[in-house]
Each structure stands twice: as structure tokens, then as C-alpha cells.
Amino acid sequence: MTSPPQMPRADVDALLAALRPRLHRYCARMVGSVIDGEDVLQDALIKAVEAFASAAPIQNVEAWLFRIAHNTALDFLRRRNRQDALHAPEEVDMMAGELDDIARREIAASSLRTFMRLPVAQRASVILMDVLGCSLQEVCGIMDFSLPAVKAALHRGRTQLRVLAQEPDDAPRPGLSEADRSRLNAYVSHFNAHDFDAVRAMIADDIRLELVNRTRLNGKAEVSRYFTNYSRATDWHLVPGQVEGRPAILVFDPAAPGAAPKSFMLLAWSADKVAAIRDFRHAAYAIDGADWAVDEG
Numbered sequence: 001m002t003s004p005p006q007m008p009r010a011d012v013d014a015l016l017a018a019l020r021p022r023l024h025r026y027c028a029r030m031v032g033s034v035i036d037g038e039d040v041l042q043d044a045l046i047k048a049v050e051a052f053a054s055a056a057p058i059q060n061v062e063a064w065l066f067r068i069a070h071n072t073a074l075d076f077l078r079r080r081n082r083q084d085a086l087h088a089p090e091e092v093d094m095m096a097g098e099l100d101d102i103a104r105r106e107i108a109a110s111s112l113r114t115f116m117r118l119p120v121a122q123r124a125s126v127i128l129m130d131v132l133g134c135s136l137q138e139v140c141g142i143m144d145f146s147l148p149a150v151k152a153a154l155h156r157g158r159t160q161l162r163v164l165a166q167e168p169d170d171a172p173r174p175g176l177s178e179a180d181r182s183r184l185n186a187y188v189s190h191f192n193a194h195d196f197d198a199v200r201a202m203i204a205d206d207i208r209l210e211l212v213n214r215t216r217l218n219g220k221a222e223v224s225r226y227f228t229n230y231s232r233a234t235d236w237h238l239v240p241g242q243v244e245g246r247p248a249i250l251v252f253d254p255a256a257p258g259a260a261p262k263s264f265m266l267l268a269w270s271a272d273k274v275a276a277i278r279d280f281r282h283a284a285y286a287i288d289g290a291d292w293a294v295d296e297g
Helices: 009-031 034-052 061-079 102-107 110-118 120-131 136-143 147-165 178-192 194-201 222-231
Strands: 203-211 213-216 237-243 246-252 261-270 274-278 292-294
Touching: 009 034, 009 110, 009 120, 061 120, 061 136, 102 120, 102 147, 102 178, 102 222, 110 246, 120 136, 120 147, 120 213, 136 147, 136 292, 178 237, 178 246, 178 261, 194 222, 194 292, 203 222, 203 246, 222 274, 246 292, 274 292
Parallel strands: 203 274
Antiparallel strands: 203 213, 237 246, 237 292, 246 261, 261 274
8 A cells, every 4th residue: 555645845844834823832831831832842843844854654744743742842841840640540431522612712711820730641631622622533643642541631631620710810920120120121111212222232242032933143233133123113012021920021012902912022131231032023822821911010
């Protein structure tokens, strides 16, 4: 029997671009962070591209990509020494049927912190089936679990999520330090005023920039082009704040007052100079589900 032909590399690249938001949604909920989720996603995509050339013909490229993302997320959790037991102690045949739309929306709206309170197998099965809409058979293939084990994990994960949803989220939200607030306010004020000469004066000569899902630039000369592009755009207004407890710059659309931020930026500092910028402008999917807050100071 002849094997199906391998998908052309150009088609794989197009599929990677189309699936990137869904892959990130999975990775972020597996590791409990939209920021770390992007790191896991990038690592998974590198592995996929490297493996594709030598892989046997892949019948379901999408499932193959999710399997790589799943395993990369597990590797990340192992390195962070926060992984729970992967396999249920026994395999029981529990019902794991389709949820109604209301129940599915409630699960999809659960915070990343809530998902992180589930054991890994329960977390993965619920995210794959109830958030991303995979079938039981697809979940089995991605997780490399038997059908009874997936059903058990899914049943327990759904049950635990319902319990957790009833508990108040009273975790205190840390505020910005005075140093972070001062530096972010200065950067944001110059940026919003289109005073990019003042912004350039704040960055280090060896600055590194990652425009997530687009490009990387190094050094003040290259990064200056980044500011020039912002000076020509009108779809942004910056506000100091936090993302997942980290000092961040929230990017709002002036044409959508009252809306949530559409993306965010992270800055790293060295001796009061901006040493690194990570801008999610072209990775708007990353703000989905993020724990963000405007600085009230």
C-alpha cells in the first residue's frame, strides 16, 4: 500500500501560521502563563520544522503539531519541577461525552491559574477537548493515552473545574514597585507623545528586540526602525500595567474605548536603560486569557 505524499513545506508553513493562535492557547493553559506559553510555542515550532524534513509522511499534520506542542509543554513543566503525575493510577471506563455550549463556554473562560490547579493529564484533556474542540480520538493521539485513561482524566478534570469555579479568587495582586512605575511611566509618556528621540535615549546601545511572530532586531540602529514604524501607526495607546504580575505596557486601541488591551510589551532594564523589548503586537493571541491590570499608582 502506497503511503500518502508528504505535505509540501510551504503548506506546512502556512498551517503553522494558521494554527499558531490555537497552539498558543493550548501551551499557555498547560503552563499557566501566556508569556511562558509563547516560549513553549516557539520551542515547539522549532522542533516541528526540524523534524518535518526527516519525518515519515504525516497523515494528520495538525494532530502531529499538537503532539509536539503537548510534549514540549510537558518538558517545560518538568524543567520547572512543577509537574503532577502524568498517568491516572488506574484506567476506568468513565463517560466523557460532549458538553452543552454553556458548560463548554464556562470551562473555556476559566483562568490560567485555575487550569494550573489541575493535574497535568486532567488539564491537557480538558483543554484539548473543551477549549480547543478536539475529539476523544484526537486527544488520545496527542497525549498518547488510551481511551479509558483520557475519559477518566477528562471526567475528573471537568468535575474539579466545577469545584474550583465556586471558590473565590482572593489572591492579592502585587503592585508595581516605585522603580518600575517610574521607568514605565517615563517610557510610556515619551512613546504616547511620539517623542521617539527621547525613547531612543532610554535604550541601551546593545538593546535586543523581539517583535513576537515577526522578527528580531539587535542594537540601537536596528531597533530605531521599530520606533519609526510605530510613529507611522495610529492604532495604539500605551498604558503602564502588569501582565501575570510582571511589569508590562498594555496596548489599547484608541478607536475602541473601554475595550480590553489588544496586546502588550515587556521591557527588561539594565542600569536604567532598556536592555530588551518583547512586543506582542503581531501576536495578539497572547493576551487571550492573560491576567492583566492597569497600574493604579
